[in-house]
Amino acid sequence: MSIVSRGFRGRRDDGADPARIPPGQYLTSDFPVLSAGPTPHTPLEEWTFSIVGEVDEPRSWSWEEFRALPSEEVTVDIHCVTKWSKLDTVWEGVSVDTLLEGIDTTAEYVLEFAEGGYTTNLPLEDVTGGKAWIAFAFDGEALAPEHGGPARMLVPHLYFWKSAKWVRGLELRATDEPGFWETNGYHDYGDPWREQRYWGD
Amino acid sequence: MAGAALLGRLTWQPAEVVEVVTETDRVRTLAFDVPGWPGHRAGQHVDVRLTAEDGYRAERSYSIGSAPDGSRIELTVERIEDGEVSPYLTDELRPGDTIELRGPVGGYFVWEPALGGPLLLVAGGSGIVPLMAMLRVRAAAGSNADARLLVSSRSWDDVIYREELDRLSGNGLRVVHTLTRSQPPGWTGHARRVDAEMLAEVGPGPAERPRAYVCGPTPFVEIVAGALVGLGHDPVAIKTERFGPTGG
Amino acid sequence: MDALMLDGNAVAGLLQEVFAVEMTTAIATCGACGAAEAIGGAHVFRGAGIVLRCPHCGHVLATIVEGETRMWMGLGGIRTLQMAMDVGSGPSGDRHRSY
Secondary structure, X not given: OOOOOOOOOOOOOOOOOHHHOOXXXXXXXXXXOOOOOOOOOOOHHHOEEEEEEOOOOOEEEEHHXXXXXXXXXXXXXXXXXXXXXXXXXXXXXXXXXXXXXXXXXXXOEEEEEEHHHOEEEEEHHHOOOOOOEEEEEEOOEXXXXXXXXXXXXXXXXXXXXXXXXXXXXXXXXXXXXXXXXXXXXXXOOOOHHHOOOEOOO | OHHHHHOOXXXXXXXXXXXXXXXXXXXXXXXXXXXXXXXXXXXXXXXXXXXXXXXXXXXXXXXXXXXXEOOEEEEEEEOOOOOOOHHHHHHXXXXXXXXXXXXXXXXXXXXXXXXXOOEEEEEEHHHHHHHHHHHHHHHHOOOOOOEEEEEEEOOHHHOOOHHHHHXXXXXXXXXXXXXXXXXXXOOOOEOOOOOHHHHHHHOOOHHHOOEEEEEEOHHHHHHHHHHHHHOOOOHHHEEEEEOOOOOO | OOOOOEEHHHHHHHHHHHHOOOOOOOEEEXXXXXXXXXXXXXXXXEOOOEEEEOOOOOOEEXXXXXXXXXXXEXXXXXXXXXXXXXXXXXXXXXXXXXX
């Protein structure tokens, strides 16, 4: 039982349609910077994005090749497991469907891998069918390094730890392999609407 | 709660505000009465927890600025623009209000007179708080141990504990200020960010093997700690307390 | 250099609440590079959860995830943890017990 501090509200926003805020979340107009490690600063000439694993031929794109792919602007709500939600965020990115076009695979799972060793896992069907992007711009500007730039994963229907910053590729897998946070207490799937934050939720 | 504290187990406990003191425009010292407070060491901090009526919670850590004084402790807090917790602490809290805190904690960034000097204390803005606790404990113990404090502040009006630092100077303590954004008329002191040259001038040098404590915003601490190592100080003798991107 | 990075001090309260002893002076040996460093000197990052990294090689020493009623600590990156004990509280007398 904790003591209520008279007059304390915190820096939360009001006025959103409650139906858009998942259980246990609070609305923010900030964009908190949360990171499991130091911000990488890989030069774009060295950046690559790869699809590896359960594929006939691994694929890889350089930054120029990646930016030459068709991209789209999307407006989505995002929800962080640390309880803040941000509505109507505007991103530009390449749909994962575009990157997987023409790839034959029996994989049912995906492991996102990022610089610094961060990984996060999801079912393949959660990144296909228009549900996920590799985003390179936020709010009309190139994605800042502290927010995952040059490119990060964007999977808005799951808690935002499933959207790896500084993403460098996807490993297609036949079996589910828990990623960094899933190994250390966070939920394997992470649906904010069922409040799947932790193991066993 | 009181039972747990008596057992020595660290947990959240209520603290009542007994006094609010204005240090500078942006900075307040909050004095709390904490029943059962076991005492603390200079450099330690407390975790503060605030709970809103709907259960929303926020937690932050604040260094204890005061020397041990029974059940009374003082936190000196800088209001961060758009901060979530600090504006509440500096602008809203009144004597009689209660918050929750957990502490004292931290055995790594501490100094006590028995450790002796020479001491090299480097503070960026509100990073001075734990270092002030060290100087207050030093004064209370009647210690003459060689101590140098280098304080970086935006302006003369932003220097926290300014008068007290002046009073404590002497008896082995030397205080050097640098004002990075604006200086008062006739200012002859430093007017730039802390760098290796300034640290070398304030001393002591590495040959005297000082204990160094550096506290302030993370970028400040990075630069100062790096400069000290570059001057030849043993990294093991440099303790840091990073406050994060914006400080306290 | 990361402006967000903190020292191990930032998790002193949390660790002491769990371990019941002061932990920032505990010495952790990094499982990757073998460096021994006080937890207070570890680099702390706040992501979805808390990450403690070796200040020498960046390897993840420990992770902390706080739920409502449970907490998870991943300690796999620490090879050994050395903690101070009070004098007299260690094993006494003949250690060759018979069971």
